[in-house]
Amino acid sequence: MRSKILPLLILFVITANNVMSQIVIDTNAKVEEIVTGIEQPEGPVWKEGVGLLFSDIKGNKICKWTPEQGKEIFLDPSDSTNGLTYDLEGRLIAGQMGLRRVVRFEKDGSQTPLAEKYEGKRFNSPNDLVVKSDGSIFFTDPDFNIPGGPKNKELTFNGIYRISPSGSIQLLDKLELPNGICFSPDEKKLYVNDSRVHKIYVWDVVDDSIIANKKLFYTIPVNGYADGMKVDEDGNLYVTCSSAVWIVSPEAKLIGKIDLPSNVSASNCAWGESDNKTLFITAGHSVYRVRPIITSNKSDDSFPTGYELYQNYPNPFNPTTKISYVIPVASHVTVKLYDEIGREVVTLENSEKPAGIHTLNFSAETLSSGVYYYKLIAGNYSALRKLVLLK
Incomplete structure (x- = not known):
């Protein structure tokens, strides 16, 4: 048709x-x-x-x-x-x-x-x-x-x-x-x-x-x-x-x-x-x-005042997803991916970032299906979230 x-x-x-x-x-x-x-x-x-x-x-x-x-x-x-x-x-x-x-x-x-x-x-x-x-x-x-x-x-x-x-x-x-x-x-x-x-x-x-x-x-x-x-x-x-x-x-x-x-x-x-x-x-x-x-x-009035790591979207995903986070002040940021038993898989971010909302586009094309975790460290803040790769 x-x-x-x-x-x-x-x-x-x-x-x-x-x-x-x-x-x-x-x-x-x-x-x-x-x-x-x-x-x-x-x-x-x-x-x-x-x-x-x-x-x-x-x-x-x-x-x-x-x-x-x-x-x-x-x-x-x-x-x-x-x-x-x-x-x-x-x-x-x-x-x-x-x-x-x-x-x-x-x-x-x-x-x-x-x-x-x-x-x-x-x-x-x-x-x-x-x-x-x-x-x-x-x-x-x-x-x-x-x-x-x-x-x-x-x-x-x-x-x-x-x-x-x-x-x-x-x-x-x-x-x-x-x-x-x-x-x-x-x-x-x-x-x-x-x-x-x-x-x-x-x-x-x-x-x-x-x-x-x-x-x-x-x-x-x-x-x-x-x-x-x-x-x-x-x-x-x-x-x-x-x-x-x-x-x-x-x-x-x-x-x-x-x-x-x-x-x-x-x-x-x-x-x-x-x-x-x-x-x-x-x-x-x-x-x-x-x-x-x-x-x-976003308007200036709504600018976040704290650190936050958001859930990736979409989740589950195949093979691409977005990971977003907020830092209220300029900071050195690292975002790393780990497998289900805690082994480091890849570093997604390792650099100085200005205050604001940031988004990483992550492609897992070379990885196998399964449960993974991503961790953000910025200043004294750290957070961990789970993502699921479904192929």
Whole structure:
């Protein structure tokens, strides 16, 4: 199929908030329809070397798209998979609504159920999910796709859950209709859409395993259906609702909107391609892609007053990622990478740096998949964070 280029209409909002003094969106970006003829596309996920996978819920398939081959069938039947992601070992994880479970697809083709019941009762219809850097899986379980209809609902609520690395299942919170789910880049915040009221809620992530301090983060200003969402490296949320993707800053300000054809309903989105800058969007009966490059300039009032090492983004990554840090005064900075048992692998930075925010572009093309750690030393400050290379 020949791809179709569509106009891109972006609503600009320049905020008065001190944290975000200027927003710049690439006005040359165009929305491109790359796949059509899908019954109900959902759950896109990109993996370098594989391409884009996405669910066709009503078609009961998982499809694959690459620039070279176009659309192919990846799995048929799929038991009505919805959200898709990868775990730290590169295995596909899915919300499998037809069997009311979260499942892992092993590399030999077999399927391993990860979550089927909570306190002896079957889940409703596991929808969307996200993997944390410690290997735990957070997922939403609304009730709008229960096989056989509402009469088969066993739980009396719709929940947000966590599957620990050891496999235990934990109810984190309840929501009217939980759907799209994602972390902030540093994984300190968890965002979840409540589809029925087109609202986004945010929680603090405590000790990697508990969410607390629930707050209403943003209400999408249309009577649409808030569905899947993703976050970019600056913490901006990309939320699918109605016939658009709404771009909301970490300060809960609307900073942009990617319009799709008015007769489609956007269902989910995912970052992809080699630099992780292309946004793939499932909507209507099609899949679209666009490169909505956003940069934000910080005002002087928001300049950090302390040292900080940020979580790399993306994480997991393959093979490139960004590592950012803040130094409030000019300092000699070293950033080193270590393997899982503490052996030094490479020095990423070893020089004098002026005060400010700095970003390293790190390529792990020559390294093997696995868990690594990066350490910043600047002045009397040091910090260590984990990153995961997934090839």
